Amino acid sequence: TQLLEQSPQFLSIQEGENLTVYCNSSSVFSSLQWYRQEPGEGPVLLVTVVTGGEVKKLKRLTFQFGDARKDSSLHITAAQPGDTGLYLCAGVPTGGGNKLTFGTGTQLKVEL
Amino acid sequence: ETGVTQTPRHLVMGMTNKKSLKCEQHLGHNAMYWYKQSAKKPLELMFVYNFKEQTENNSVPSRFSPECPNSSHLFLHLHTLQPEDSALYLCASSQTRALSGNTIYFGEGSWLTVV
Numbered sequence: 543t544q545l546l547e548q549s550p551q552f553l554s555i556q557e558g559e560n561l562t563v564y565c566n567s568s569s570v571f572s573s574l575q576w577y578r579q580e581p582g583e584g585p586v587l588l589v590t591v592v593t594g595g596e597v598k599k600l601k602r603l604t605f606q607f608g609d610a611r612k613d614s615s616l617h618i619t620a621a622q623p624g625d626t627g628l629y630l631c632a633g634v635p636t637g638g639g640n641k642l643t644f645g646t647g648t649q650l651k652v653e654l
Numbered sequence: 655e656t657g658v659t660q661t662p663r664h665l666v667m668g669m670t671n672k673k674s675l676k677c678e679q680h681l682g683h684n685a686m687y688w689y690k691q692s693a694k695k696p697l698e699l700m701f702v703y704n705f706k707e708q709t710e711n712n713s714v715p716s717r718f719s720p721e722c723p724n725s726s727h728l729f730l731h732l733h734t735l736q737p738e739d740s741a742l743y744l745c746a747s748s749q750t751r752a753l754s755g756n757t758i759y760f761g762e763g764s765w766l767t768v769v
């Protein structure tokens with residue numbers, strides 16, 4: 543079983559649309575991070591959330607950590623082609639030996 | 655440019671070859687990592703080095719041999735690989751091994767194809 547499940551796995555939308563990506567687990571995490579990976583590049587950290595219920599905004603991106611610290615969501619408003627990429631959530635499970643575990647990923651394509 | 659540089663960016667090798675991947679970080683970090691990224695699978699942590707000492711080997715086959723001569727350089731020596739080892743190998747670094755409160759910086763990766 544995968545510790546961190548992301549949905550949807552693939553998403554293709556038009557420019558200007560809104561979307562939400564989910565990261566779910568049955569485990570509790572002390573912190574959770576979101577990364578974006580563009581083709582030919584390594585993942586780049588977007589945000590870290592550490593408090594249950596925490597909401598962070600990064601321009602058109604809104605990140606939320608679930609109250610129970612088991613899940614997170616990423617909402618993009620008015621998507622642009624530059625948002626295209628692989629979105630990865632990653633977390634450090636409580637009692638998980640300080641190991642960062644990555645989710646299954648969501649491949650987003652935003653078309654003109 | 656994340657401050658973590660990997661070479662080569664692309665490598666094709668035969669199953670009997672010996673090759674090495676190189677990683678260099680210019681961030682003054684003390685922890686370095688090797689990850690494997692395969693299609694349709696989550697990023698897999700392979701090795702962790704903290705202050706040049708290997709602190710984690712995530713059940714990686716012995717045909718992968720890491721080397722960390724100093725805190726700025728990390729190598730992954732490859733020999734007698736299998737086609738299923740074809741993947742993107744990502745190097746990363748962080749200030750310390752403690753992940754809480756630390757950001758991991760990834761290199762651009764080395765695409766490995768085993769034929």
